[in-house]
Amino acid sequence: GAGVSQSPRYKVAKRGQDVALRCDPISGHVSLFWYQQALGQGPEFLTYFQNEAQLDKSGLPSDRFFAERPEGSVSTLKIQRTQQEDSAVYLCASSRIIAGYTDTQYFGPGTRLTVL
Amino acid sequence: KQEVTQIPAALSVPEGENLVLNCSFTDSAIYNLQWFRQDPGKGLTSLLLIQSSQREQTSGRLNASLDKSSGRSTLYIAASQPGDSATYLCAVRRKKTSYDKVIFGPGTSLSVIP
Numbered sequence: 684g685a686g687v688s689q690s691p692r693y694k695v696a697k698r699g700q701d702v703a704l705r706c707d708p709i710s711g712h713v714s715l716f717w718y719q720q721a722l723g724q725g726p727e728f729l730t731y732f733q734n735e736a737q738l739d740k741s742g743l744p745s746d747r748f749f750a751e752r753p754e755g756s757v758s759t760l761k762i763q764r765t766q767q768e769d770s771a772v773y774l775c776a777s778s779r780i781i782a783g784y785t786d787t788q789y790f791g792p793g794t795r796l797t798v799l
Numbered sequence: 800k801q802e803v804t805q806i807p808a809a810l811s812v813p814e815g816e817n818l819v820l821n822c823s824f825t826d827s828a829i830y831n832l833q834w835f836r837q838d839p840g841k842g843l844t845s846l847l848l849i850q851s852s853q854r855e856q857t858s859g860r861l862n863a864s865l866d867k868s869s870g871r872s873t874l875y876i877a878a879s880q881p882g883d884s885a886t887y888l889c890a891v892r893r894k895k896t897s898y899d900k901v902i903f904g905p906g907t908s909l910s911v912i913p
Contacts, residue, residue: 687842716900725803725888725903726843739900774842785899787833790842 687791689775695797696765704760704794708777714785715758717750718774720793726774732758733780765798772796801826803891803904811910812879820874820907822889827867830899834863834874835888837906843888847874879911 688707696702708715713734718726719742728742734755743750747766752758762769772795776788802825812818822832831850835843847856847863849872855864862875872889886906892899 692840718903723905725890725905727903728900731900742900776843787845787848788901790835790844792840792842795840 687775687777687789689773689791689794691794692792693795693797695799697799698765698767700765700798701761701763702765702796704762704773704796706758706760706775706777706791708756708758708775709789710756711779712777712789713755713780714778714788715752716776716778716788717758717760718776719744720772720774722771729760729773762796765796767798770796770798801829801891801893801902803889803902805887805889805904805907807907808905809908809910811912813912814879814881816879816911817875817877818879818909820876820887820889820909822872822874822904824870824872824891824902826893827870828893829867829891830894831892832863832865832872833890833892833901834861834872835890837886837888846887876909879909881911881913884909884911 690705715732717729720726730750731739732752747763749761772793774793775791778788779786806821833848834846849865860877888906890901890903
């Protein structure tokens with residue numbers, strides 16, 4: 684595809700609701716990253732996939748956060764029982780792997796989640 | 800633990816002025832440093848990437864320098880334009896591995912006044 688796309692672009696959830704955020708990476712990109720960006724802050728790493736394998740989930744803030752990439756392409760970040768502190772922009776990035784090394788990350792526009 | 804800071808947090812300049820954005824990192828053992836631009840409601844756009852062995856990179860009116868030993872990088876923007884208004888983020892990558900997370904600074908919000 685032309686770039687990384689994310690949907691929805693905006694999501695408002697009531698506290699306690701479950702939400703699912705989708706990321707469509709650039710076609711052929713092996714690596715996929717999720718980041719959380721709070722207002723006025725830089726993005727913070729959540730989790731990383733190489734193809735369908737989730738190699739690092741050390742940044743997920745709690746067990747309410749779950750990510751998957753079952754076919755090594757589209758990825759979904761799911762947040763269960765949302766809390767107000769989950770309000771943030773969730774960014775997805777994808778990249779190639781060249782000679783075993785991660786190439787430049789290309790970012791999607793993000794999903795702005797607001798939990799009321 | 801690697802920490803990245805950026806000064807100033809916000810900057811407002813008149814059009815045409817040259818300006819410098821600063822980025823500092825606590826652990827000098829980095830693989831590369833990257834400057835991004837973020838426009839409201841949009842994702843991040845990579846501007847310049849400096850490998851740890853390099854001192855600077857240039858692209859058009861942008862010049863980024865890296866002093867790994869002191870843990871500092873600067874982004875110089877020449878002849879600023881209103882279209883340069885955005886948030887500028889620096890990010891460091893620790894290792895040259897098949898995967899490695901990137902640590903971002905909090906960003907500098909730039910406003911160029913016509």
